[in-house]
Each structure stands twice: as structure tokens, then as C-alpha cells.
Amino acid sequence: VIEKGQPEHSAVTTCAYCGVGCAFKAEMQGSEIVRMVPYKDGKANEGHSCVKGRFAFGYATHKDRITKPMIRARITDPWREVSWDEAIGHAAAEFKRIQAQYGTESVGAITSSRCTNEEVFVVQKLVRAAFRNNNVDTCARVCHSPTGYGLSQTYGTSAGTQDLKSVEKADVILVIGANPTDGHPVFASRMKKRLRAGARLIVADPRRIDLVKSPHIAADHHLPLLPGTNVALVNALAHVIVTEGLVDETFVRERCEWDNFEAWARFVAQDLNSPEAMESITGVPAGDLRAAARLYATGGNAAIYYGLGVTEHSQGSTMVMGMANLAMATGNIGREGVGVNPLRGQNNVQGSCDMGSFPHEFSGYRHVSDDATRAMFETFWGVPLSGEQGLRIPNMFEESINGSFRGLYVHGEDIAQSDPNTQHVQAALEAMECIVVQDLFLNETAKYAHVFLPGSSFLEKDGTFTNAERRISRVRKVMPEMSGKAEWQVTVELARALGYEMAYRHPSEIMDEIAQLTPTFAGVSFARLDELGSIQWPCNEKAPTGTPLMHVDRFVRGKGRFMMTEYVATDEKVTARFPLILTTGRILSQYNVGAQTRRTDNTAWHPEDILEIHAHDAESRGIRDGDMVAIQSRAGETVLRATVSERMQPGVVYTTFHHPVSGANVITTDNSDWATNCPEYKVTAVEVRRTNHY
Numbered sequence: 001v002i003e004k005g006q007p008e009h010s011a012v013t014t015c016a017y018c019g020v021g022c023a024f025k026a027e028m029q030g031s032e033i034v035r036m037v038p039y040k041d042g043k044a045n046e047g048h049s050c051v052k053g054r055f056a057f058g059y060a061t062h063k064d065r066i067t068k069p070m071i072r073a074r075i076t077d078p079w080r081e082v083s084w085d086e087a088i089g090h091a092a093a094e095f096k097r098i099q100a101q102y103g104t105e106s107v108g109a110i111t112s113s114r115c116t117n118e119e120v121f122v123v124q125k126l127v128r129a130a131f132r133n134n135n136v137d138t139c140a141r142v143c144h145s146p147t148g149y150g151l152s153q154t155y156g157t158s159a160g161t162q163d164l165k166s167v168e169k170a171d172v173i174l175v176i177g178a179n180p181t182d183g184h185p186v187f188a189s190r191m192k193k194r195l196r197a198g199a200r201l202i203v204a205d206p207r208r209i210d211l212v213k214s215p216h217i218a219a220d221h222h223l224p225l226l227p228g229t230n231v232a233l234v235n236a237l238a239h240v241i242v243t244e245g246l247v248d249e250t251f252v253r254e255r256c257e258w259d260n261f262e263a264w265a266r267f268v269a270q271d272l273n274s275p276e277a278m279e280s281i282t283g284v285p286a287g288d289l290r291a292a293a294r295l296y297a298t299g300g301n302a303a304i305y306y307g308l309g310v311t312e313h314s315q316g317s318t319m320v321m322g323m324a325n326l327a328m329a330t331g332n333i334g335r336e337g338v339g340v341n342p343l344r345g346q347n348n349v350q351g352s353c354d355m356g357s358f359p360h361e362f363s364g365y366r367h368v369s370d371d372a373t374r375a376m377f378e379t380f381w382g383v384p385l386s387g388e389q390g391l392r393i394p395n396m397f398e399e400s401i402n403g404s405f406r407g408l409y410v411h412g413e414d415i416a417q418s419d420p421n422t423q424h425v426q427a428a429l430e431a432m433e434c435i436v437v438q439d440l441f442l443n444e445t446a447k448y449a450h451v452f453l454p455g456s457s458f459l460e461k462d463g464t465f466t467n468a469e470r471r472i473s474r475v476r477k478v479m480p481e482m483s484g485k486a487e488w489q490v491t492v493e494l495a496r497a498l499g500y501e502m503a504y505r506h507p508s509e510i511m512d513e514i515a516q517l518t519p520t521f522a523g524v525s526f527a528r529l530d531e532l533g534s535i536q537w538p539c540n541e542k543a544p545t546g547t548p549l550m551h552v553d554r555f556v557r558g559k560g561r562f563m564m565t566e567y568v569a570t571d572e573k574v575t576a577r578f579p580l581i582l583t584t585g586r587i588l589s590q591y592n593v594g595a596q597t598r599r600t601d602n603t604a605w606h607p608e609d610i611l612e613i614h615a616h617d618a619e620s621r622g623i624r625d626g627d628m629v630a631i632q633s634r635a636g637e638t639v640l641r642a643t644v645s646e647r648m649q650p651g652v653v654y655t656t657f658h659h660p661v662s663g664a665n666v667i668t669t670d671n672s673d674w675a676t677n678c679p680e681y682k683v684t685a686v687e688v689r690r691t692n693h694y
């Protein structure tokens, strides 16, 4: 007899929350979780954890879990529980009917960065081999797609340049548009340790985030730029570096394309990019911009860490390239303590991108129009494949409203809550004839679904996640699937019902196929992961144990390429009617749309989304701390509780997006990144007024 609270069995697995990818020992008694113990040999966390990974696991066995497949003819009908065969058969029949009626391109799928690499891989394979189109996109579209574009253009691949441990060698840390304390807590602790040991700190953020001043840490420079002016800021920093002779010319001559560097240097040296010219745009005093640029360029090893405050803008891709330019110009790339490092929000953002769930790329970032790559996949998969780029998520919505896109398989993603301009998304979902949702809970998107396929929590899965430092780690099953079927099996059976056979007996065989088809994963297998603990890709003949640092002797693309980064103001303007700028972010205890953390005790710490507002803006509107306020934008209106906060600057308000009832995306705009369509969540012109209605 095992005493209550005592573990009966355990396995080492990976946190299903943020992109740090902490390892835990999941201790179980039968199918009850006893505790999650931070694993000291986990390379991303070395025995540390945060309140999400350690305590927010209750959702995995929550009573709201849906464990039986369900179908309904219309979204106004009640759900009807059916067998797996009937649900999968019905979904396949509907997708076939839609393709017969509206054409091959009328259906597609959306994958999730919360799912394993193996699950994501089979979903994109289903789209390409069974739907016979490339209409597959990942939720990374709405977070880090500009990272993919920007780093590929400049360095040749879509990935962070360093391992997380590398921050311990940084002399100067530049944090732009990220709040690691809340978003990536275990990495934040590692960064703070380095800061307490003397590293210098520059924070570029509209809010005075925790890092700006916390116990024993004070930023050397806080650059409180106005939301939407990142590119103006990075150009001003570059102007100082070029015009004050701070370029590492030896590095640039040896490692970069010189012609592009010269063109870029001429561009940023123009007076229009000077700190003095950019002061009125960014709101940051020119002297602070100059001092920050000098510190970054001359302070020793300088590392950039950034988050969605960079990417979720109409110039998200431009800004990623601007930061990549800065690192090249100062020689801060290719060794420990430097680099350009995206802090990925979800556990498997890197992996979902690596696995080819983009409408233009196979796994390993190879374009679908590349004949040789496509021929290799065709031979392996035994079907002809389309070389035409498919639809991105926003295009799927557009084409649904236009009448040509009619069926969608949504795997582990809540697009009705997470995507911008909720009213537009709802109209697109309502117009579709078959939506299949595979998830743990009846989420907001399931309100528009015709088929519900129950998913599994990370405790019920075998597979891998890839964290922000390209580290592939095992996810190990410690309890049986509550639905009786693994998610990858459901996808495989759906493909079979559509007429395409995939023959896997275990997720390890999916990884074997990924390794055969993806050069950067060539040396990865479950056996190798068990042996090494985890592996950072690229892992192949040249790097059999993986690659902690990228671009050491040469960039992936050969020579680094400087890209032009002209500042273009967003279309979202403040006016007399909408005089404030709303920006958004995360809080420590909650996670994204909150589907998981809202079903745990963590929610006690943060039971509702809050609007942070500066005292000046609150006072002029008669708003007191704790009042309910209506926030109105050109797109819509929502109601939140106000907190008068010294973190804010006048003219800028801030909220989180973890609760569907407050629906921050009811008010966000349709603007998106020019290169990738990543939504501009971070800039919405609004007005705020006190209200009694909520």
C-alpha cells in the first residue's frame, strides 16, 4: 500500500509552459500527480523552476477535460458523444466533401506550439500528403514569425544564436520588448545572477518592468520608448555606432558581406536616423540613446534578448533585422556572452517552426518551391506534393470570409481567443462548414467547431519539445491518455480516413523520420536524447552532440547580411478620440490564453486581467485605483479593472490577455508585420473611461 502523497512512479519530462524548457521529475501515484520536482540535471534549469512549472499542473486532470469525441451538425446544436471511429470518419468525410465542392485549397490546419514536435510533424504531413496543399500554419504566426524572417535574412536560419547559459558570460545585456521576470522566470534568475555579478543592463521597454529596478539590480539605461517605435530606436543606436567609429571593422570585413554593410552604414549615418531626430518619435531622450549605444558597442560581450515587444509590430521583421545588424556591426555574434536571442513564449515555438508547419516551408526551413527538397519528400512520403505556398492563418480567415476556404483542423490552439480582432476571427470561423478542434477543453474556438477530438496533457505524451535555445528535450508519458488515444495517433487515423497511410508504432519512429528528412536533426533520436539528456540542433555528423552556439566561424548563410531598416510609422494613430496607446504582455502566474493556468490554483494570484494606467491619465479621467473602466478602440470595447501604476508612462496603458471574459483581442487591430503577417498586438489606440457596467 502506497501512502497518500507518496510517489509510486515517476519520469523526467519537460515543462509544458514557456520556452525556457525546464526539466522536471513528474512524481505520480497512479494517475494522480503527487508533485513536479525541478530536475537538477536539466540543462535549461539546473534544478530551478517557477510557479507555473512547479505548481500549475492541476489542469491536466481537471474536471473540465473532455475525454470523449463529439460531433454536431451545426454550431448551434448540442454536442453528441460518439466513438473515435465515427468522429474521425465524420471529419474526414466532411473535409473530402468540402474539397470536392470547393477545391483542393479549401481546407487546412493550424498547429500549436504547445504540442510535441512529433505531433506537429504529423499534422503538417497530413496537410501536405492527405489534403495535398500547403495550407498549414502554426500559432508562431502570431508571436515569433518575424524572428524566423529576420534571422533567416541576416544570418541564414530561424533560431536563437546562443544557449541560455551563455548569458553568464555577457558583460552588457540589452533587453528589448521582453519581461523575463514574468515571461521566462528561470532564465530571468540566471540573467539577474549575472547582473548582480556586475554585468551592465540596458532595458528598452515602454513600461518600467521589474528588471529596470529590482533588489540589487538597476538598469544603467531604461529607454521607455513609445509602442511602435522600435525600429526608430534601433536605427538611432546604429547611427551612434557608425558615426562615432564604434564598428568592429575587422569582424565585418571577415564575416559579413561588405557591400551590404556599406549601404547600411550610409543609411543609418544619415541625420534622419540620429538620436536627436529619433527623440521626438521614440520619446527617449537623445542623450540616453547615445549613452546606451556606446555601452552596447564598447562594454565587452554584449548580448541582446528580446520578446514579443519586438515581433508583434507592423515592423516586427524589420526590428529583428535591425538587432541582427547591431550585433554584426559590433562583432557581438559567434561566441559566448553575445548574440541575438529570441525569448520564445510557448514551450515549443522553436519546434513547431522547425517541424515545417509553415505554409512555405518543409521541416528545417526549406521552401516548398525548392524542387530538390520537394522531390525528396515526395519520394519518402510516396505522393506528389504542391510547390505552391499555402495560406497563412490571417489568409485562412480572409478566404473563409471570401467563401473559398471552408474546412479547418485546429490542433491545440485557441484562435478565437488568441488571434487579434476577435470579431473578424469569429466571422471567419462562423463562415466555415467544418471545423475540427483537437484540445483538452471546450475552448473559445470549440464554440465554432463541428467535431471535437479530445487531446492529451503533456503528462500523457511521449515526444519532444524544443526550447528557445534549440534544445530538444524528451517529454515522457507518466499516465495513460484520458481519451484512450494519443494525439499523434488521432492525426494518423484522420490521414488514413482521408486516404493517406502513415505507419508509426511510436513517436520515436516519427522522430526517426524527422531526422531522415531534416539535415539539422540528422543525429537526433529518442535513444540519443536518453543518452545525452537533451540536444541542441543542429545535430548531425559535424556536430554529433549538438550545437550550443551558432555562427561561430561562419554564418549559416555563409557571410552575414546587413539589411535595410527604414522606420515606417504604424497605421495605428492616436487621435483626439483615441488618445492613449494600449500595449499588452504576460504575468508570471498565468500562461497565454489561460486555458491551462486558469484551471489551477495559480489563478488565485491573478484572477482577472488588469489595465495599468499612469496616475496622470487616470486623474484626468476621474479614474481611481480599482475602478472598472471601459477601453474602447476602433475595433471594439472591453471592460477591465484599472490599476494606477508607476510602471506606466503617460499616454500608454497596458493589459494582459489571459482571461477570455475581458478579451483584450476584442480591441486589437488588423495591422500586422509587413513580411510575416504577425499581428500588431502591441499598438492599439484607445480611450479609457470609468464605467459601472461589467
Ligand code: SF4
Binding pocket: 015, 016, 017, 018, 019, 020, 021, 022, 045, 049, 050, 051, 052, 053, 054, 184, 185, 186, 187
Ligand atoms: Fe516552466 Fe518556463 Fe517556469 Fe521553467 S521558467 S518552470 S519552462 S514556465
